[in-house]
Amino acid sequence: MRVEIWSDVACPWCYVGKARFEKGLEAFAHRADVEVVHRSFELDPNRAKGDVVPVVDLLAQKYGRTPEQARAMEETVAANAHAEGLGYVTEGRDSGSTFDIHRVLHLAKERGLQSELLDLAYRANFAGTASVFDDEVLVGLAVRAGLAEAEVRAVLADPSAYAGAVRADEREAAELGASGVPFFVFDRRYGLSGGQPAEVFTKALEQAWQGRSPLVQVAAEGQACDVDGNCA
């Protein structure tokens, strides 16, 4: 079974939701048969690369919230993060374009290091004060995840590298009906939105597992080899 998770490094519920999903997966009997793929989704796809502002200011200015409301929002997420054993700082965090982070996450995916880099990026963004929107910070995280520094720098230097992969993920999210993240899809048949409690993920995994149905054969059998060595 395959679970695809659309998320953004700038999305606090994605950070919390990844931990909850992994806890829910731990409790699922067939967890060894589950493959997890992370997919790109930008909360703010039109944000320009250098446009980095403090999160609390952004919440207050762009979305018309008072500084108190913005801080209260952050406190709510922080409480949820802490309940999952995750660090969360409510002051001093930045907000910016996550496009380059997604591009490097696609490189990490090709190298089998996607989940590792995503965890490091989440932790840097939500539990630390180093800005993941700074290329040097991002390179450092990618290298810690196990990527080759030169490869990471090559991706950052070429704006077209993995840009298509990011856009394809986002197009798919829209086609599947996602309006926000985190967004979880099980075998392209079942969907689940939001950073649900771990038990909800376990139940969703069980439902999706039960709901697997026999394949629909789209044509008669063609030329094949079977385990008896017949290649007729």
Added chain:
Amino acid sequence: MRVEIWSDVACPWCYVGKARFEKGLEAFAHRADVEVVHRSFELDPNRAKGDVVPVVDLLAQKYGRTPEQARAMEETVAANAHAEGLGYVTEGRDSGSTFDIHRVLHLAKERGLQSELLDLAYRANFAGTASVFDDEVLVGLAVRAGLAEAEVRAVLADPSAYAGAVRADEREAAELGASGVPFFVFDRRYGLSGGQPAEVFTKALEQAWQGRSPLVQVAAEGQACDVDGNCA
């Protein structure tokens, strides 16, 4: 859309089928939205590592065919391969355990080089006379595909490396009802067996594309962030 292809480097119809599938995919309008994953399947999972014999002898001895029948089988495949522009030698090829090749293919998958290594292994096995069942030949192919030699040797030296991944692929093939290869699965909903003509693959891709259905939501929306910056 995701297409999974179960195959074995020892399976001539998989070799021919991969080329036909890729031709069929070329003619599919939404090919940019298709992700292809190759999965492991051994035609002879009980074959011991060093047990390498000429293919024609194997066909004749193990499956009770006369040398003429064995050669005729090879000629049939060769004609099909040539029609796809693929090389095929009917004499001098070896047959052996493909388990280690599958393990190295899983390493290649993690490095984004799976299709490249599979192509090189097929070509070596069917269009050449170097034995892919020889570790040094396999290392050479893997390096040509772009893998780091030390990594490949480390996998070959550790029989447990990616062994679970190979077995998991094979278990899934059985669960999905595959009795032979190549075996093609579209979004885990549609199945197609054998090295079909390219047009059949294009049609299957079209049918699977049309047959995509809305996701079944398994729970009410949880805590999420939307593209308006709301993380309520």
